[in-house]
Amino acid sequence: MPMNGDARPLTVPDLIGMKAAGRRIVVLTCYDAAFARLLEAADVDVLLVGDSLNQVLAGQETTLSATLEQMIYHAASVHRGSRRSLVFVDLPFLTYQVSVPEAIRNAGRVLQESGAHGVKLEGGQPMADTVRALVERGIPVLGHLGLTPQSVHALGGYRVQGREVGSADRLLADARALEEAGACGVVLELLPSALARRISAALTIPTIGIGAGAGCDGQVLVLHDMLGLNEAFNPKFLHRYAELGEAVRSAVRAYAADVRGGRYPGPEHSFD
Numbered sequence: 721m722p723m724n725g726d727a728r729p730l731t732v733p734d735l736i737g738m739k740a741a742g743r744r745i746v747v748l749t750c751y752d753a754a755f756a757r758l759l760e761a762a763d764v765d766v767l768l769v770g771d772s773l774n775q776v777l778a779g780q781e782t783t784l785s786a787t788l789e790q791m792i793y794h795a796a797s798v799h800r801g802s803r804r805s806l807v808f809v810d811l812p813f814l815t816y817q818v819s820v821p822e823a824i825r826n827a828g829r830v831l832q833e834s835g836a837h838g839v840k841l842e843g844g845q846p847m848a849d850t851v852r853a854l855v856e857r858g859i860p861v862l863g864h865l866g867l868t869p870q871s872v873h874a875l876g877g878y879r880v881q882g883r884e885v886g887s888a889d890r891l892l893a894d895a896r897a898l899e900e901a902g903a904c905g906v907v908l909e910l911l912p913s914a915l916a917r918r919i920s921a922a923l924t925i926p927t928i929g930i931g932a933g934a935g936c937d938g939q940v941l942v943l944h945d946m947l948g949l950n951e952a953f954n955p956k957f958l959h960r961y962a963e964l965g966e967a968v969r970s971a972v973r974a975y976a977a978d979v980r981g982g983r984y985p986g987p988e989h990s991f992d
């Protein structure tokens with residue numbers, strides 16, 4: 721299994737090996753080649769081309785209107801910017817729920833046209849046959865349980881899931897069904913820490929938490945949120961590792977002042 725700074729690209733089986741070795745998996749969302757290069761240089765294991773790009777980049781309220789073409793375009797950009805990290809791509813709403821053959825065709829297109837290594841899809845037991853069909857055709861699949869953003873209207877908003885005994889047991893059964901169907905990992909979003917820890921202990925495949933506490937085998941955050949580029953979004957689980965929103969504003973103000981004051985470009989930026 722590659723370690724920090726190793727030149728060998730990470731593989732999908734390595735992910736399961738990382739859980740067995742007790743090595744936590746570092747995942748961030750990534751939507752373009754420029755950030756892919758930076759994230760990889762900082763040793764991120766998995767670049768997730770999340771359908772959150774529909775909110776973060778396109779300014780939509782939900783992920784629901786993301787298209788397969790959008791995802792393929794951004795995944796291809798991320799793939800071009802990375803050499804060592806694994807690239808997983810969200811299958812957008814309605815590209816995998818209608819039928820298994822449609823899911824195979826759409827997931828296959830993502831891998832074929834973008835160069836990504838695998839796909840992520842939302843849902844538990846009802847999606848197990850689809851996961852199995854994809855995995856049997858050589859398409860690695862990450863599951864996604866808990867707050868599944870493509871079901872935001874059915875769930876009644878972006879809120880913590882699995883607080884009642886029944887729903888906690890159902891989530892555990894969902895996670896087991898995904899593992900049994902061949903998923904190589906499961907994202908757990910907005911779950912009580914104790915439940916996420918229980919699910920993680922019950923599985924041999926890794927869990928990747930977001931708002932699910934420290935008991936998961938890895939963590940994922942939306943890159944723009946953790947960099948402070950999405951300043952209006954301040955959920956309890958988020959830790960901001962930078963304040964790039966303020967850095968961008970101050971750099972652009974300095975540029976504007978230099979342009980207006982005739983200080984930029986100077987002779988050192990100009991051609992004879």
Ligand code: KIV
Binds near residue numbers: 749769942
């Ligand atoms: O779309 C996304 O960015 C995701 C992560 C929040 C896990 O699914």
